[in-house]
Amino acid sequence: MTMDMVKELRALIGETAVLDAADVATRSAGAMRPDNLQGAALARPASTAEVAAVLGWCNAHNVAVVPVGGLTGLVHGADGSADTLMLSMERMNRIEAIDSRQRCATVQSGVVLQTLQEAVEAEGLIFPLDLGARGSATVGGNAATNAGGNRVIRYGMMRNMVLGLEAVLADGTVVSSLNNLIKNNAGYDLKQLFIGSEGTLGVITRLNLRLWEAPTTRNMALLGLEDFASVTALLKRMDRDLGGTLSAYEVMWQDFYRLVTTEPAAGRPPIAQDYPYYVLLESQGADPEGDSDRFAAALESAMEAGLVVDGALSQSESDCERFWGLRDDVEQVFRDGYPVVFDVSLPIAEMEGYVAGLRTALAEQVPGHHLLVFGHLGDGNLHVIVQVPHDQGTALRPVVERIVYAPLAAFKGSVSAEHGIGLEKQPWIGISRGAEELALMRTLKGALDPRNILNPGKVLPPAP
Amino acid sequence: MTMDMVKELRALIGETAVLDAADVATRSAGAMRPDNLQGAALARPASTAEVAAVLGWCNAHNVAVVPVGGLTGLVHGADGSADTLMLSMERMNRIEAIDSRQRCATVQSGVVLQTLQEAVEAEGLIFPLDLGARGSATVGGNAATNAGGNRVIRYGMMRNMVLGLEAVLADGTVVSSLNNLIKNNAGYDLKQLFIGSEGTLGVITRLNLRLWEAPTTRNMALLGLEDFASVTALLKRMDRDLGGTLSAYEVMWQDFYRLVTTEPAAGRPPIAQDYPYYVLLESQGADPEGDSDRFAAALESAMEAGLVVDGALSQSESDCERFWGLRDDVEQVFRDGYPVVFDVSLPIAEMEGYVAGLRTALAEQVPGHHLLVFGHLGDGNLHVIVQVPHDQGTALRPVVERIVYAPLAAFKGSVSAEHGIGLEKQPWIGISRGAEELALMRTLKGALDPRNILNPGKVLPPAP
Numbered sequence: 021m022t023m024d025m026v027k028e029l030r031a032l033i034g035e036t037a038v039l040d041a042a043d044v045a046t047r048s049a050g051a052m053r054p055d056n057l058q059g060a061a062l063a064r065p066a067s068t069a070e071v072a073a074v075l076g077w078c079n080a081h082n083v084a085v086v087p088v089g090g091l092t093g094l095v096h097g098a099d100g101s102a103d104t105l106m107l108s109m110e111r112m113n114r115i116e117a118i119d120s121r122q123r124c125a126t127v128q129s130g131v132v133l134q135t136l137q138e139a140v141e142a143e144g145l146i147f148p149l150d151l152g153a154r155g156s157a158t159v160g161g162n163a164a165t166n167a168g169g170n171r172v173i174r175y176g177m178m179r180n181m182v183l184g185l186e187a188v189l190a191d192g193t194v195v196s197s198l199n200n201l202i203k204n205n206a207g208y209d210l211k212q213l214f215i216g217s218e219g220t221l222g223v224i225t226r227l228n229l230r231l232w233e234a235p236t237t238r239n240m241a242l243l244g245l246e247d248f249a250s251v252t253a254l255l256k257r258m259d260r261d262l263g264g265t266l267s268a269y270e271v272m273w274q275d276f277y278r279l280v281t282t283e284p285a286a287g288r289p290p291i292a293q294d295y296p297y298y299v300l301l302e303s304q305g306a307d308p309e310g311d312s313d314r315f316a317a318a319l320e321s322a323m324e325a326g327l328v329v330d331g332a333l334s335q336s337e338s339d340c341e342r343f344w345g346l347r348d349d350v351e352q353v354f355r356d357g358y359p360v361v362f363d364v365s366l367p368i369a370e371m372e373g374y375v376a377g378l379r380t381a382l383a384e385q386v387p388g389h390h391l392l393v394f395g396h397l398g399d400g401n402l403h404v405i406v407q408v409p410h411d412q413g414t415a416l417r418p419v420v421e422r423i424v425y426a427p428l429a430a431f432k433g434s435v436s437a438e439h440g441i442g443l444e445k446q447p448w449i450g451i452s453r454g455a456e457e458l459a460l461m462r463t464l465k466g467a468l469d470p471r472n473i474l475n476p477g478k479v480l481p482p483a484p
Numbered sequence: 485m486t487m488d489m490v491k492e493l494r495a496l497i498g499e500t501a502v503l504d505a506a507d508v509a510t511r512s513a514g515a516m517r518p519d520n521l522q523g524a525a526l527a528r529p530a531s532t533a534e535v536a537a538v539l540g541w542c543n544a545h546n547v548a549v550v551p552v553g554g555l556t557g558l559v560h561g562a563d564g565s566a567d568t569l570m571l572s573m574e575r576m577n578r579i580e581a582i583d584s585r586q587r588c589a590t591v592q593s594g595v596v597l598q599t600l601q602e603a604v605e606a607e608g609l610i611f612p613l614d615l616g617a618r619g620s621a622t623v624g625g626n627a628a629t630n631a632g633g634n635r636v637i638r639y640g641m642m643r644n645m646v647l648g649l650e651a652v653l654a655d656g657t658v659v660s661s662l663n664n665l666i667k668n669n670a671g672y673d674l675k676q677l678f679i680g681s682e683g684t685l686g687v688i689t690r691l692n693l694r695l696w697e698a699p700t701t702r703n704m705a706l707l708g709l710e711d712f713a714s715v716t717a718l719l720k721r722m723d724r725d726l727g728g729t730l731s732a733y734e735v736m737w738q739d740f741y742r743l744v745t746t747e748p749a750a751g752r753p754p755i756a757q758d759y760p761y762y763v764l765l766e767s768q769g770a771d772p773e774g775d776s777d778r779f780a781a782a783l784e785s786a787m788e789a790g791l792v793v794d795g796a797l798s799q800s801e802s803d804c805e806r807f808w809g810l811r812d813d814v815e816q817v818f819r820d821g822y823p824v825v826f827d828v829s830l831p832i833a834e835m836e837g838y839v840a841g842l843r844t845a846l847a848e849q850v851p852g853h854h855l856l857v858f859g860h861l862g863d864g865n866l867h868v869i870v871q872v873p874h875d876q877g878t879a880l881r882p883v884v885e886r887i888v889y890a891p892l893a894a895f896k897g898s899v900s901a902e903h904g905i906g907l908e909k910q911p912w913i914g915i916s917r918g919a920e921e922l923a924l925m926r927t928l929k930g931a932l933d934p935r936n937i938l939n940p941g942k943v944l945p946p947a948p
Binding site for chain 2: 256
C-alpha cells in the first residue's frame with residue numbers, strides 16, 4: 021500500500037515531488053520539536069491543480085492527509101503517522117501580486133510570513149500579522165490556524181486580514197473565493213470555514229491578503245505597575261488616549277520579567293525587578309513631530325493618576341527592539357525545567373483571581389514548579405507556562421493541564437486563544453465548547469469531508 | 485393548516501405571542517416598502533427557549549420560517565408568503581449587560597441598533613456600527629446580514645464586532661457560542677456561519693458585541709477633487725497621514741452632490757457644485773489640542789500635492805452633522821423617478837472605467853435615466869442608483885440590473901457589498917460566485933437545514 025501510494029502519487033505530480041517514508045523520517049517535526057516527521061509519504065505539489073489531484077486520489081483511496089505549512093505550530097496539529105500522507109505546501113511559495121493602490125497581496129499558501137512582510141514593506145505597506153515564528157511559519161498555516169500574535173489589538177487576527185482564498189476540498193474540488201474586496205455579502209462567507217479549522221475542512225492553496233499603510237512613527241514604554249486593577253485601568257485609558265494608534269499592550273508578570281532580564285538571559289532590566297506587573301506599551305502613528313509628545317503626555321497623565329509607578333520610554337528604534345526582545349525571549353522558559361505551555365483567554369475581570377487560583381493549586385499539587393505568566397492582555401490572552409522538573413514532565417503534564425484548564429469553564433474562557441487545538445488540546449475542548457457546538461462542528465466536518473481524510477483526529481474529539 | 489398553525493403555536497408560546505394571517509397583513513413590510521407583510525402567522529417569542537419551541541414545531545411540520553428583525557433590509561430578505569411563519573424578534577429586545585472594563589455588551593437580537601448605541605455611549609464607549617436605518621434595524625438583523633455602513637474603514641463590518649452569539653438551528657437545537665473573548669481558537673468559529681447568512685442557517689437569538697472606547701475629537705472636511713486618480717491617491721495618503729484615526733472616506737460623484745445640495749433638498753453646497761468628485765473625510769481621535777492641527781496639516785499637504793482643489797473644514801460638531809446630512813440624504817433619489825438601487829463592490833483601480841461604462845450603456849439602453857453614484861470608497865463599495873421614469877420601472881429594472889451587474893464579473897466584483905442577496909439579487913449571485921462556491925453553500929444549507937425551512941428561497945438560487 022505504502023509503495024503504491026508513493027508510486028501512484030509520483031505518477032500524478034512527478035518523481036521528485038513525492039518523498040517516501042524513509043525520506044519523511046529524516047525531516048524535523050518542527051523548530052520546537054525533538055522528533056522527526058512521520059508519514060507514509062510526503063507530497064510537495066507545485067500548483068492548485070496538483071493539490072487537487074493528490075486530494076482526489078487520497079479521497080478515492082481513503083488515505084488520511086495531514087496538511088503541512090511551516091511546522092511552527094505548538095499543538096501537534098500537523099502530526100502524521102505511518103499511514104498518512106503529509107501534504108507540504110513548501111513549493112507553493114510564490115507572491116503572485118502586491119497591489120499598493122488596492123492595498124492587497126495575492127500569494128500562494130506556502131509563502132513564509134517574514135518573506136511577505138519584507139516584500140510589502142518595500143512598497144510602504146505592512147502585513148501586520150507578526151509572531152515569533154515569522155521566519156518559518158507560512159501564511160497558509162497562519163490562515164489555517166487563525167494566527168494571532170503581537171498586534172491583534174490594532175489589526176485583529178489573521179481572520180481579519182484575509183480578503184479571499186482558494187481551498188481544495190477533500191474530494192479534490194477547488195473552491196475559489198479569491199477576491200480583493202473588503203466588503204462582499206454575496207452569499208455565505210465561505211473563507212471563514214477554512215480559516216482556523218486547522219486543515220480539517222480543506223487545504224488552503226492561495227490567499228488574497230489585506231495590507232495596510234505603514235505607520236511612520238513608533239513609541240514604546242516599559243512600565244511597572246503595583247496591582248492588577250491598574251493594569252486593566254491603564255489599558256482602557258491608553259486605548260482611549262492614544263486614539264487609534266495603540267498597537268500593543270503586552271503584560272509580563274514579575275516572575276517572567278525577572279527570568280528574561282537576568283543572566284543567563286541576554287536582556288537586562290530597563291526598570292527595577294520588584295513590581296508585580298510590567299506593561300509593554302506600543303503606539304504606532306504618522307506624525308513624527310507630535311506623536312512622541314502625545315505618547316509622553318498620555319503616560320504622564322496615567323502616572324499622575326497613580327496607575328503607573330515606574331517606566332522607561334523608548335528613545336530610539338533600538339530601544340523598541342530591546343523592549344520587544346524581552347517580551348519575545350520565550351526560549352528562557354525552556355531552561356531549568358520541562359515547560360508546559362498554555363495559551364488561554366478569559367475575561368479581564370477574571371484574570372487576577374484566575375492566576376491566584378493557579379498559584380494555590382500548583383503549590384498544593386505540583387512540587388518544584390515555576391509559574392510564568394505573560395501575554396497579549398489587550399486581547400484577553402494569557403500565555404501561562406508551568407515549568408516542572410524534567411524527569412516528571414510526562415507524569416505531571418495532565419495534572420498541570422487540569423489545573424490550568426478546569427477553572428476556565430466557569431467564565432467561558434478558551435483553552436486556546438491563538439495556538440489552536442490540534443491533538444494536544446483536543447481532550448480539553450469541552451471546557452470551552454458545549455455539546456451542541458461540538459455536534460455542529462461534527463456536522464460541518466461530515467458535510468465537507470465525509471470520508472474523514474483531512475487531518476483526521478485533530479481538533480474534534482470522537483463523537484460521544 | 486393555517487388555523488392549526490396559529491392554534492398550535494399559541495399553545496406553545498402564548499395567545500398574544502402569535503398573530504394570525506389577517507393581523508400579519510396589517511403590518512408594513514418595512515420603512516422603504518409600499519406593501520404589507522404576508523404570512524400564515526407571525527410568532528413573537530420572548531425567549532430563546534420559545535424560539536427553539538417554534539422552530540422545532542415548524543421543522544416537524546415542514547413549515548417555512550422567515551426570521552424578522554427591523555424590516556429595514558433592501559433586498560427582500562424577509563419577504564413571506566401565504567404559507568410561511570414570520571418569526572419576529574421584537575420581544576427579545578433586552579440589553580442584558582454592558583461591561584465597560586471588558587468593553588462588551590450582551591444583548592438579545594431584537595435590540596434596536598440606536599438603542600444599543602445610546603446605552604453604550606452613556607458608558608464612554610461606542611458600538612461603532614452605524615447606518616441610516618439605525619432607528620429601526622435590530623442588532624440581530626445587522627448580524628444576520630453582516631451590516632456595513634459608514635465606519636467600516638476603521639472598525640470593520642458587523643462580523644468584526646460580534647464576539648459570540650447564540651443561535652437556534654432549524655430543528656430547534658440551541659447552539660450557544662456566547663462568550664466575550666476577542667481571541668478564541670477552540671475549534672471551528674461557528675458564529676461565522678450565522679453572520680451574513682440572512683437567516684437561512686439559523687436564527688440568532690443573543691449576541692456578545694465588542695465595544696470600543698469613544699473617540700473624543702472629530703474633524704471633518706468636504707473636499708472637491710478634479711479626477712479619480714486624485715480620489716484614490718488621497719485615500720492612500722489620508723490613511724497614512726491620519727495614522728489610525730481615519731474613520732470615514734466617503735465619495736460623492738457630481739450628480740449626487742448636486743442632487744443633495746439643491747432645492748428641494750434641504751442641504752446647501754459647502755463648496756462649489758462643479759467638481760467631478762467630492763470626498764467626505766472624517767478623523768476621530770483623542771487629542772483635543774493636537775488633532776485639528778494635524779488634520780489641517782494633512783489636508784494642506786494634500787492640497788499642495790495637487791490632490792485637492794477646494795474644501796470646507798468643519799469648525800464644529802454641527803458642521804460635521806451638516807456634512808454627514810448631505811451624504812445621508814439618500815431619500816432625494818426617490819424624487820423624479822423610480823430608483824433602482826445597487827450596492828456593489830469592486831477594486832478601486834476599476835471604478836473609474838466601470839462608472840464610465842455604466843454611463844455609456846445607460847445612455848444607449850435606458851432613455852430618460854439619471855445615474856447617481858456615491859459610496860464608501862475606502863471599502864471599495866459604491867452605491868449606484870439609476871432613476872428611470874416611474875411608469876417604466878418594472879420593465880426597465882432587469883435591463884438596468886444587467887448593465888450594472890454584468891461588468892463586475894470581469895474583475896471579481898460583488899453584486900452585494902453590504903445589503904445582502906435576499907430574493908432580489910439571487911438571480912445575479914453567479915456574477916460574484918462560482919459554481920463550486922454555490923455548491924458548497926448548498927452543502928452547508930443541506931447540512932444545517934435539511935428540510936429547508938429557514939428562509940427558503942433566499943440567498944441561494946435553485947440547484948442547477
